[in-house]
Amino acid sequence: MTELHYLTAAEMARLVRTRQVSAVELLQACLDRIEQVNPRVNAVVTLAAEQAMDAAEAADAAEPAGPLHGVPVAHKDLVDTAGIRTTYGSPRYARHVPDADDLIVRRLRRAGAISVGKTNTPEFGTGSHTVNEVFGATRNPYDLSRSAGGSSGGAAAALATGMVPLADGSDMGGSLRNPASFCNVVGLRPTPGRVPDPSDTAAWYTLSVQGPMARTVGDVTLMMSAVAGFDPRSPFAITEDFAPDPEEGVAGLRVAWSPDLGGLPVDPATAAVTAGAPAVFERLGARVERVDLDLSDAEDAFRVYRAWYYALAFGDLTGLGPNTRWNVERGREVTGADLARAERLRSGLYQRMAAFFDTYDVLIAPVSQVPPFPVEEPYVKEIDGVPMPDYLAWMRSAYWISVLHAPAASVPAGFTGDGLPVGVQIVGRPFADAKVLRVAAAFEAATGHGLRRPPL
Structure with a gap:
């Protein structure tokens, strides 16, 4: 029998609803697991x-x-949590305790x-x-000497180790997808506006989204x-x-496969794993075609919009770490x-990809260009012999997708x-979140990679 802390969220909800297990029992199982493994991975930094x-x-x-x-x-x-310390990972806010919950927290609590x-x-x-600088590094539960990814690395490591069945995250340049790939869990970057995130300062900014992470696509x-x-309060809220896609499976779907998103360097170990994904979809009845994409316009568009956002959000450089300071500058x-x-580059790319998705139902590609790297390294400085000029460059396979305004799921590969x-990245037409999850569920069921637990 699966231990309580490794049950799916759906199974937990069913057991509580039918009074077979109490909410207190489930919580205690998770608290015990946190006490057991969190000191080694440093995923949960404030316990309530x-x-x-x-x-x-x-x-x-009730x-x-x-x-x-x-x-x-x-x-x-x-995300702000009323009465629970929220530091944003910054020494500036090391003792900060918000008075109110952010919208995503309120919605989760409202759901029980x-x-x-x-x-x-x-x-x-x-x-x-x-x-x-507040809490240190989160370690990868599959190899404690490696990174858990980010920026939702704590969430991914907590899920992988059974500390919780669900976790929220956010994604501007891959932060729901990269840590999911690194920790063998599932992360969805929704279409912007699908999960509204009201803002008083950057209400129209669409590169950053909030979304769900779990151990299974179903969760x-x-x-x-x-x-x-x-x-x-969100001007582009959908x-x-x-609603989940009423269809099942991928038989008959048109799947585009890009092993490098148009010439990006990919570590050979990562490439070897993701190369197996097309055959899985073919066995499931999809029509798979290798495509040569040109998403290079996303590079300049992402960097300009990201930099503009950081200057807007952080006017005062006092006490900022080097990465945040660099973005502001x-x-x-x-x-x-x-x-x-x-704006011209992004608009043109959006229209070209709209035509692309008239031909294909989904695009599959690597989530990250490298496997988890040593935790002591600040960032990846070289991929397959190609130098990375700064701490952003190694994340292109994720942040180029962010520019497309498209839903994208990371699934264990x-x-x-x-x-x-x-992980493999499944990208759909904007607003086709349910189809992306349907395709991800079919891949998950056919492979079972997400069932492999870390050796803690």
Whole structure:
């Protein structure tokens, strides 16, 4: 029998709803697991055990209501949680305790989820390696000498080790997908606006999104049912309700396969694992075609918009770490001509990809260009002999997709010879989140890679 802490969220919800297991029992199993393994991986950085136990006891005393009634969940240390320390990974906010919940937290609680605590992130989510001056580094549960990815690295490591069944995250340049790939779990970057994130300073910014992470595609879909939905405070919030795709499988679907997204360097170990994905889809009845993409316009567009956002969000450089400071400094150099060029590039790319998705249902590609790298390294400096000029460059396979305004899921695709996880990225037409999850579920069921647990 599967241990309680490794049950799926869907199974946990069913057991609580039918009174076979109490919310208190589920929470205690997760708290015990956190105590057992968290000191080694450093995934959960603020534990709210007392508040969580009060909420679990209240859940057991009430009639089950929402779809996540009694299910433990962890929140990324970038989202505000009322009464629970939220540091954003920054020494500036090391003692910060918000008065109110962010929207995604409120929606999870409204669905009945039990907030367990906060997961580690680099300062202000800057980068795909989870390390900061407040809590240190999160380690990969499959190899403690390696990175868990980022910026939702704490969430991914907590899920992989059974500390929680669900976790929220965010993604500007790959932060829901890269750590999922590194830790053998599932992460979905939704279409911008699918999970609204109201902002007082950058309400129209669409590169950054919030979304779900879990150990299974089914649990990601379940979590989406709780966190997705219109909110009038977001100007591009999607009005239609999210619903799982009524179809199943991938038979007859047109799948485009790009091993390098148009010539990006890919580590041979990663390439060897992801190269097996097309055959899986062919066995499932999909029509797979290798494609030569040109997404290079996304490079300039992403960097300009990202830099502009950082200059907007962080005007004061005092106390900022080197990565955040570098982004702000680049943002202060952005001109009106830069923004005009970025808008033209992104608009043109969007229209070309709209035509692309008239031909293909989904695009599959590597999530990350490398497997998990040594945790002591600040970032990947070379890929297959190609130098990376800065800490962003090694994440291109993820952040080029961010520019497309498209949903993208990271699903376990296998392991390197050293036992390190590798994910495959499934990208769909904008607003086709449910189809992306349907395709991801078929791949997951056919391969079973996500069932392999870390050797803790």
